Amino acid sequence: MPRQPILSVLGHVNAGKTSFLDAIRESRITEGEAGQITQMIGATEVPLETLEDVCGGLLNQLDTEIEIPGIMFIDTPGHAAFSSLRKRGGSISDIGILMIDIQEGIQPQTEEAIDILKNSGTPFIVALNKVDTVNGWNTDSDLFTEGMREQQDHVQQQVDQRIYEIMGELNDHGIVSDRFDRVDNFQEKVAIVPISAETHVGIPELLMVVTGLSQNYLSDELDIHEGIGKGTVLEVSKEKGMGTTADVILYDGIMESDDTVVYGTSDGVKETEIRALLEPRPLTEIREDKHYSETDKVEPAAGVKISAKDFEGIISGAPIRTASEGKIEEAREEVEDELESLSYETSTHGIVVKADSLGSLEALMTEIEDKDIQVQKAEVGPVNKSDIVKAEDEESEHRAIFAFNVGVTDQAQEALEKDKVKVFQSKVIYEILDGYTEWKQDLKEKERKEKLESVSRPARIRLMPDHVFRSSTPAVVGCEIVNGVLTSGSKLMTPEGDVIGSVKSIQEQNESIDQASKGDEVAVSISGATVGRNVDEGDILVTDINSDDYRVLQELEDLLSSGEKSVLDEIVEVKDRKNPHWKLG
CATH class of the missing domain: 2.40.30.10 (Translation factors)
Structure with missing residues (x-):
């Protein structure tokens, strides 16, 4: 007799993976799980007698026998866990069951599962769960085919419509599929079996499809070898x-x-x-x-x-x-x-990656490589203090640790309180990657804004009449920001290009501020200016932008207001007239 096949059940959170196994073994592991979601990898052996009991009526209808000694089900909490069930050259799973919620269709984790199943070369079938939630569905039969015939026409149409839609979604991922009782070649098409883990509808047919695939196509793989x-x-x-x-x-x-x-x-x-x-x-x-x-x-x-x-x-x-x-x-x-075969290419610099198992690490590293993210360290185990130290020494976007399904040690947690390193911790790969991508974008945006704050901004200002508080060393004058943004430290010149002096400070209502924007009326301290000699009340001045700041402003042009862009064009004209080579700096 051949050995029993190994089946892995994969699917999006709440698709019903564990509930499906509960229905077979008539246990209630789900009830003890946090949030009704499987928290760790499980394995259940379902013996021949149970298979025959569940499939009883169907076996008689089909006039067939089950030849395998049973089925071993692996319940994976996340799809990376499926990768832990590996052997050299592929997965130890003989068949995968991809659990899809009939109402939700293909979701992000479903996509991850499809990729992992395809990459490992594991044949699989689709269990289309929660068929009982289709509006109007009602049957006492455990067989989907019988139950489907009992439904009103509009209910049958709804079920078929959802199946066709999911067939289309699978096709977008390069998978040709059909409802199991319409599949003519199980080697060319993936079978879709509508089921309900809640009411047990379709489970006999699902087990029969699995049994048939095992007996007809996997007999060589199910041979037992002596020795190691x-x-x-x-x-x-x-x-x-x-x-x-x-x-x-x-x-x-x-x-x-x-x-x-x-x-x-x-x-x-x-x-x-x-x-x-x-x-x-x-x-x-x-x-x-x-x-x-x-x-x-x-x-x-x-x-x-x-x-x-x-x-x-x-x-x-x-x-x-x-x-x-x-x-x-x-x-x-x-x-x-x-x-x-599990070694990874790492760089001198990059993020740190930690996972709960070699298989999880492999699955995560595969996704990371696809995203072109540099990695300096990839290991199994919790995040520890040395991981924090390594990440702290990196450039800003690499001061990150991916923690897949692992915790953080107390020492590492203390080191993290310095807030220099970001830890992305999840049991779902795409949540880690999406979180990192969003964080990196925010980081770059923050860095760009900080860079903009370090340069002189384009501004046109008017020295307000009767608002001279001091005429020189430095001159302190009330100014209106006509356009753009005036920043402390900026140089000022006339519209003809004559340099007047530098902005030493800006005050609004007796409080120092770093910058003032269009419409603001502020007191400006200008070193180098003398009212009545090189500048007068009512004069218009513009900022004198140097070549380095000009290049930064061009790079960050999308962060400038339309007013700043307009003033910058004016400044460039003035500077070009005075010195056509000023941009070369």
Whole structure:
């Protein structure tokens, strides 16, 4: 008999991934989850008897038998977690189930899931969930095909309309699809199975499509090979009385309790002795079941908790092998090869990237490379103080840390209070990337505005009659800003280009200000000016822009008001008449 296939369930938040598995195993893990959303990777083995029970009536209708021993479902909290279920050359998942809300269609995380499924080469089907929410839907049958026939015409039309719309959205992503009972070639078209995790409608058909695909197209992949046990670490945890343990998905080979464990870490390959192989009970979720049974031997595909003598440095998503004495070197080479395929090109400068597993890191780094973001460090684990120190030394747009599904240590949190480094923390890749993009744009805009504040702005001012407070050293005169923006430190000249002096300070109602805009009436202190000698009441003056400031003003032209642009054109004419080469500075 072949091994059971491994299925990963992916989808946007709240699309119904865990509710779907709850419907199959008749458990209520969702109720204990924060916000009704899966918080960590889970694995559930559904045995043959349960498949036959759920699909019973359909099996009789189709006059067929289930040949696989069961199905192992992997419930992923985010699509990067799916990448943790990897092996060299692809994913350990034999089939993906892409969960889509019939009312919402393809959402940002759905797009991420599609990309990851396509990149890993994993065949998949679409579970179109929440068909029971279509207005007017009503049936007592668990079979979608029967339920659909029972609906009124307008309800059938609504369901079909939504299916066609989602077929169109999938087509935009290069995926040819159709409703499962209309698919003529499952190798060329992705099957869409409308279901309701809430009422169980369509679940028998979904399981039958999965079973059919497994038996008809994946028979070679489901062969069990003797020898080295090959797996991927789902989660690492500390168990009372057992120390550090690893929840593992065994996808090929055999694991035996007297084998040596060879595993990957951030520092390379390590090995240790097995203390115990612990299996969860059937129809229980590996992370929820605390009543394991010890076994001497595990065959694929299976979820198993490994208790070992010392799991130093073991991390989620790492490759893991179990081997007898004569096979240990071969196992080490396999783990080394897989770790090599997970190495990333980093730069001398750039952001810091941290993730909860190697697979998550891989998925995030793939997206980062597509965005051309420089990375100086990419590691598994929480954000620590050394990450903050590294980021602090960077240019402003690289003073950032991507924290995918990981926390921040207390020491790092203290260092962060200096507010020099920005941490983008989320369980969703696109939220991190969108947050960084928006922050970087805001940062650039802030830097541009600061740059504009550092130069003389174009301004035309009028010295107001009867408002001379001091005639010289420096002259203090009441001025009206006729146009543009006058800034402290600017030089002033006549409309003929004769330099008068520099703005030492600007005051409004006896308070110093950095700048004054069109329409403002302010007191201006002008060093170098003497009222009655080189300037008189009622005179018009303009700012004298040097070549460096002119280049900055051109670069930041979109930040200038129309008045400033108009005055700048006037200033350029004046300066060009006096010295045609002034712009070369």
